[in-house]
Amino acid sequence: MSDVEKFVRFYESDFGKKVLGRETDYLYNELRDRKKILDIGCGIGSFEERLAKLNIVGLDSSEEMLEKARKRSDKKFVLGNAENLDFSKGSFGGVFTVTTLEFLGSYKKAVDEVVRVLEPGGKFVAMILNPESEYFKAHAQKADSYFRRIKHTNLKEIESCISKFFATTGEYFLGIRGQDVFDTRDKNLAALYVVKGVKV
Ligand SMILES: C[S@@+](CC[C@H](N)C(=O)[O-])C[C@H]1O[C@@H](n2cnc3c(N)ncnc32)[C@H](O)[C@@H]1O
Numbered sequence: 562m563s564d565v566e567k568f569v570r571f572y573e574s575d576f577g578k579k580v581l582g583r584e585t586d587y588l589y590n591e592l593r594d595r596k597k598i599l600d601i602g603c604g605i606g607s608f609e610e611r612l613a614k615l616n617i618v619g620l621d622s623s624e625e626m627l628e629k630a631r632k633r634s635d636k637k638f639v640l641g642n643a644e645n646l647d648f649s650k651g652s653f654g655g656v657f658t659v660t661t662l663e664f665l666g667s668y669k670k671a672v673d674e675v676v677r678v679l680e681p682g683g684k685f686v687a688m689i690l691n692p693e694s695e696y697f698k699a700h701a702q703k704a705d706s707y708f709r710r711i712k713h714t715n716l717k718e719i720e721s722c723i724s725k726f727f728a729t730t731g732e733y734f735l736g737i738r739g740q741d742v743f744d745t746r747d748k749n750l751a752a753l754y755v756v757k758g759v760k761v
Contacts, residue, residue: 564623564625565623568605568607575740579742581607585608593614595615595653595654597618597655598618598655599620599678600617600618601643602660603621603627606626606634607633610634613634618639618653627640644667644671650678651683655683655684656686658675659688660688662689662713663711663712664711676727680760682759684757684760685756689755690708694748696737720754724758727760728758728759729758731754731757733751734755735751735752735753736750736752
């Protein structure tokens with residue numbers, strides 16, 4: 562099954578819809594006051610479809626993902642590389658990444674780029690997979706799991722890189738056990754760790 566098909570199936574499942582619902586609610590609360598927002602690693606455009614009220618540009622390095630995304634919403638989607646963005650300084654009031662930084666060759670280069678394309682006071686929200694969670698561990702055991710391509714698993718290192726440029730807070734988010742999705746701050750149950758903050 563191609564990556565695109567895997568993502569489509571996931572987000573079409575009841576479980577995927579619950580996950581997406583929680584993630585989009587979180588992002589909406591954090592970014593609703595931002596005039597122009599960039600989603601780096603937008604995949605098949607699920608967030609753009611759900612966050613229809615927000616002015617989001619989706620960026621991904623996979624044309625196949627973008628093709629799917631363009632069918633899901635009329636937002637702007639661009640082909641690009643997180644580590645070398647084709648946007649000028651201060652183009653956005655907000656940037657978010659969902660389970661993307663940890664899959665990049667250099668998340669540090671990507672963070673430098675986020676800093677550059679954000680306006681002063683711009684907000685960054687990074688949702689990062691928590692490798693300590695039950696959910697991650699169970700998935701990563703499967704031979705064909707996308708999670709196996711993860712390159713960076715040290716959450717504190719990623720947070721410390723982001724906190725050089727942003728007044729950050731970090732929190733565990735999105736409890737998952739089996740098919741249940743719930744609120745938690747427990748690091749063993751939270752599938753994600755969120756680092757967020759405004760540019761200093
Ligand atoms: C795990 S997926 C997450 C997709 C989406 N954010 C979601 O949560 O459904 C990671 C995404 O990052 C994209 N990606 C990988 N390397 C990239 C890069 N260097 N620049 C931009 N996007 C990249 C992949 O094509 C993929 O769509």
